[in-house]
Amino acid sequence: DTIHSTAEQFGAKNRWGPEQSQTGVRRLALSDLDKGVKDWFVKETKSLGCTVKIDEVGNIFATYPGRNNDAKPTGMGSHLDTQPTGGRYDGIFGVLSGLQVLRTLKANNYVPNYPITLVDWCNEEGARFAMSIMASSVWAGISTKEHVYALKDVYDNKTTVLEELNRIGYKGTEKCSHMANPLKCHFEIHIEQGPILEKIGKKIGVLTSAQAYTWIEVTFKGMPQHTGTTPMDYRRDSLLATGKVITGINDIAKKYGGVATVGKLSLSPNVVNVIPGEVNFVVDIRHEEDEGLHKMYKAVRELLAEVILNKAGNGVPLEADIEDPYPTPAAIFNSELVDLIDESAKSVVGEEYAHRMISGAGHDSCATNTVIPTAMIFVPSKNGISHNPEEYTKPEELEDGFRVLLETVLRYDES
Amino acid sequence: DTIHSTAEQFGAKNRWGPEQSQTGVRRLALSDLDKGVKDWFVKETKSLGCTVKIDEVGNIFATYPGRNNDAKPTGMGSHLDTQPTGGRYDGIFGVLSGLQVLRTLKANNYVPNYPITLVDWCNEEGARFAMSIMASSVWAGISTKEHVYALKDVYDNKTTVLEELNRIGYKGTEKCSHMANPLKCHFEIHIEQGPILEKIGKKIGVLTSAQAYTWIEVTFKGMPQHTGTTPMDYRRDSLLATGKVITGINDIAKKYGGVATVGKLSLSPNVVNVIPGEVNFVVDIRHEEDEGLHKMYKAVRELLAEVILNKAGNGVPLEADIEDPYPTPAAIFNSELVDLIDESAKSVVGEEYAHRMISGAGHDSCATNTVIPTAMIFVPSKNGISHNPEEYTKPEELEDGFRVLLETVLRYDES
Numbered sequence: 001d002t003i004h005s006t007a008e009q010f011g012a013k014n015r016w017g018p019e020q021s022q023t024g025v026r027r028l029a030l031s032d033l034d035k036g037v038k039d040w041f042v043k044e045t046k047s048l049g050c051t052v053k054i055d056e057v058g059n060i061f062a063t064y065p066g067r068n069n070d071a072k073p074t075g076m077g078s079h080l081d082t083q084p085t086g087g088r089y090d091g092i093f094g095v096l097s098g099l100q101v102l103r104t105l106k107a108n109n110y111v112p113n114y115p116i117t118l119v120d121w122c123n124e125e126g127a128r129f130a131m132s133i134m135a136s137s138v139w140a141g142i143s144t145k146e147h148v149y150a151l152k153d154v155y156d157n158k159t160t161v162l163e164e165l166n167r168i169g170y171k172g173t174e175k176c177s178h179m180a181n182p183l184k185c186h187f188e189i190h191i192e193q194g195p196i197l198e199k200i201g202k203k204i205g206v207l208t209s210a211q212a213y214t215w216i217e218v219t220f221k222g223m224p225q226h227t228g229t230t231p232m233d234y235r236r237d238s239l240l241a242t243g244k245v246i247t248g249i250n251d252i253a254k255k256y257g258g259v260a261t262v263g264k265l266s267l268s269p270n271v272v273n274v275i276p277g278e279v280n281f282v283v284d285i286r287h288e289e290d291e292g293l294h295k296m297y298k299a300v301r302e303l304l305a306e307v308i309l310n311k312a313g314n315g316v317p318l319e320a321d322i323e324d325p326y327p328t329p330a331a332i333f334n335s336e337l338v339d340l341i342d343e344s345a346k347s348v349v350g351e352e353y354a355h356r357m358i359s360g361a362g363h364d365s366c367a368t369n370t371v372i373p374t375a376m377i378f379v380p381s382k383n384g385i386s387h388n389p390e391e392y393t394k395p396e397e398l399e400d401g402f403r404v405l406l407e408t409v410l411r412y413d414e415s
Numbered sequence: 416d417t418i419h420s421t422a423e424q425f426g427a428k429n430r431w432g433p434e435q436s437q438t439g440v441r442r443l444a445l446s447d448l449d450k451g452v453k454d455w456f457v458k459e460t461k462s463l464g465c466t467v468k469i470d471e472v473g474n475i476f477a478t479y480p481g482r483n484n485d486a487k488p489t490g491m492g493s494h495l496d497t498q499p500t501g502g503r504y505d506g507i508f509g510v511l512s513g514l515q516v517l518r519t520l521k522a523n524n525y526v527p528n529y530p531i532t533l534v535d536w537c538n539e540e541g542a543r544f545a546m547s548i549m550a551s552s553v554w555a556g557i558s559t560k561e562h563v564y565a566l567k568d569v570y571d572n573k574t575t576v577l578e579e580l581n582r583i584g585y586k587g588t589e590k591c592s593h594m595a596n597p598l599k600c601h602f603e604i605h606i607e608q609g610p611i612l613e614k615i616g617k618k619i620g621v622l623t624s625a626q627a628y629t630w631i632e633v634t635f636k637g638m639p640q641h642t643g644t645t646p647m648d649y650r651r652d653s654l655l656a657t658g659k660v661i662t663g664i665n666d667i668a669k670k671y672g673g674v675a676t677v678g679k680l681s682l683s684p685n686v687v688n689v690i691p692g693e694v695n696f697v698v699d700i701r702h703e704e705d706e707g708l709h710k711m712y713k714a715v716r717e718l719l720a721e722v723i724l725n726k727a728g729n730g731v732p733l734e735a736d737i738e739d740p741y742p743t744p745a746a747i748f749n750s751e752l753v754d755l756i757d758e759s760a761k762s763v764v765g766e767e768y769a770h771r772m773i774s775g776a777g778h779d780s781c782a783t784n785t786v787i788p789t790a791m792i793f794v795p796s797k798n799g800i801s802h803n804p805e806e807y808t809k810p811e812e813l814e815d816g817f818r819v820l821l822e823t824v825l826r827y828d829e830s
């Protein structure tokens with residue numbers, strides 16, 4: 001219910017069915033809607049007796065007190081921002097499950113041994129400010145606040161993260177650092193965003209790791225000529241070159257057992273009877289292992305080189321710019337926490353419904369995992385659809401997930 | 416000079432070099448700039464003693480009187496509208512060369528045997544209102560004024576041709592019809608918009624025909640899933656399917672000796688980490704012969720069917736919409752007029768610099784050719800570039816072209 005009431009209030013969008021719950025959510029990081037849901041989160045957690053700290057990059061830490069408040073808190077977290085055409089669950093379910101854990105403690109007057117902190121990590125999606133897992137990366141020390149403050153809104157190419165943090169009042173005073181503001185561990189529950197649990201009939205995914213991935217941005221520059229008057233052999237067709245990359249990376253993914261996609265692409269002049277002069281696109285490649293990603297990466301670079309220097313331009317070489325960011329390494333989650341989740345999952349849904357798997361997507365937990373013990377729980381996604389208004393997980397599946405999170409946190413607190 | 420002064424006044428845009436002449440032109444059909452250049456055209460031709468008629472679809476007919484003013488006039492024409500990122504020559508050179516012919520007659524007090532009509536055909540490009548060779552097609556009776564009046568501005572998807580004709584004052588009273596307002600023949604001089612004349616070192620192209628062509632609009636609908644979490648075998652990737660079409664049509668063009676291009680493409684949601692759910696694109700195929708175009712067309716449809724039903728979606732079929740317009744048949748120009756141009760060209764630039772060839776692009780002459788004897792003259796295009804600000808033809812090449820047109824019109828008038 002909380003999922004749907006926050007969706008209603010803070011950004012419901014893109015109806016896909018007649019039911020009240022059948023819309024997606026568009027709640028871009030640091031927008032007014034993001035401020036709205038952050039204010040609500042602060043109010044809710046305070047009403048449960050939490051102490052709330054906001055750090056300088058917009059992360060919110062709501063700490064439920066335990067017996068031993070000098071110890072580092074047990075952490076739970078995820079994110080409340082969404083994709084522009086996002087669903088109601090991605091990230092949001094993780095934060096609201098954590099909130100439900102705190103509500104359950106409160107309702108039962110249960111005092112944990114150690115404090116429990118629920119975190120709303122700021123800008124996980126990277127949809128408005130193009131860096132995913134943004135503020136958790138700063139907290140983990142794998143990025144800097146200076147870097148992220150300067151990121152610009154992709155829609156107006158002007159407004160910065162710093163301006164928006166100030167504008168919505170979420171540039172907090174707490175240092176954004178796992179050293180200054182530590183957690184003992186981090187548990188995150190999330191929708192799978194893929195089809196596997198549903199297909200194999202499992203209820204809970206126990207994550208052992210998350211894939212390594214990287215995004216290679218390519219701009220091909222050819223010659224914008226007339227489609228009717230330019231014989232095939234005289235062309236430098238940037239979109240033909242791109243077509244060869246799109247089909248080629250599919251073969252590479254299959255060969256190396258990873259995944260590869262072009263999801264973003266634009267061309268100019270984008271006119272029916274003009275050969276595309278310039279195409280800009282991003283190749284997203286992922287693999288379970290860093291080594292596998294590296295092999296895929298090398299194969300993609302070889303494919304790009306071949307397309308640029310040779311056949312794709314129909315004889316004449318193309319020019320290209322390739323932006324080559326540092327890859328996100330695979331996250332291997334802490335095996336003790338993984339086992340703890342596994343036990344909790346088996347006790348909640350039964351041995352036959354818990355399934356060890358890897359995460360295809362990156363999550364805030366990939367950042368926290370670089371500095372503290374971290375592990376994750378998945379619930380199924382209907383048809384594997386995510387980043388889409390039709391994202392859906394059944395209430396009973398959400399309930400199972402919440403109970404696994406609760407049990408995991410309580411077992412951890414006891415251990 | 417007239418080319419550059421009209422470019423300066425009516426839509427100079429997209430500078431590509433330091434010289435005064437080194438910008439393109441953006442003068443969309445029925446815009447204020449198009450009105451500006453039409454007003455100028457009417458004023459110039461009137462000042463030469465022409466009678467000016469404007470028809471109900473915005474075509475302007477400027478008739479220079481001859482001895483025998485009851486006879487059907489000799490026609491010359493092209494268009495003054497441009498692509499959004501157009502050059503200074505495409506269409507414009509044809510109208511201004513015709514104007515130069517009339518100026519030359521006037522300057523020499525030359526009275527032709529028959530009247531000579533110079534036409535500015537309205538909306539040849541189809542860039543703003545998406546029908547190329549628009550108003551000449553109505554004149555030739557291969558389209559109707561009702562059809563074109565209703566066409567909408569592709570930028571606002573609202574404003575119609577009829578509204579804009581009325582707004583800029585170019586919905587004339589003359590019937591748009593080759594029967595009510597006839598010409599005896601139609602000569603058009605145009606830039607090649609392709610690389611052939613330059614590559615083989617010729618100065619004048621004598622056109623025997625124009626290619627057949629058709630534009631197939633395709634929308635692929637797959638599933639917008641997460642790039643990281645969706646294994647390759649579970650995908651319905653519309654852009655992968657499109658990539659197979661882009662590379663496949665290249666093979667088809669080579670096999671059948673035609674040309675094939677995707678110049679226009681858009682995808683959604685167009686986000687780095689979302690598999691494209693929907694891609695819309697247009698396949699432009701062309702061939703010298705109607706029969707060849709038909710074979711290419713069949714091969715493209717087979718390719719589309721294969722991609723839809725089988726491999727492209729990585730296992731799972733895609734849905735598709737295919738818009739299948741009636742193809743524009745090849746235009747075989749009148750052989751007597753072609754010979755006349757050939758003789759004029761040889762006399763102006765010498766036998767070794769005239770070259771018989773076909774037009775890769777469609778032109779207003781393709782429409783007039785369906786009802787009256789028609790033929791065309793080409794001048795070289797630097798690097799074969801067109802529909803681009805860098806479109807360029809040397810002044811001496813333009814001069815040669817103008818002289819061939821003048822000689823052709825005078826020889827025709829004598830015959």
Ligand SMILES: NC(=O)NCCC(=O)O
Pocket residue numbers: 124125132133360361362363643688
């Ligand atoms: N969960 C999620 O969509 N994270 C964004 C980064 C990624 O594409 O994996």
Ligand SMILES: NC(=O)NCCC(=O)O
Pocket residue numbers: 228273539540547548775776777778
């Ligand atoms: N000349 C020209 O660009 N005409 C437009 C129709 C076509 O694409 O051939």
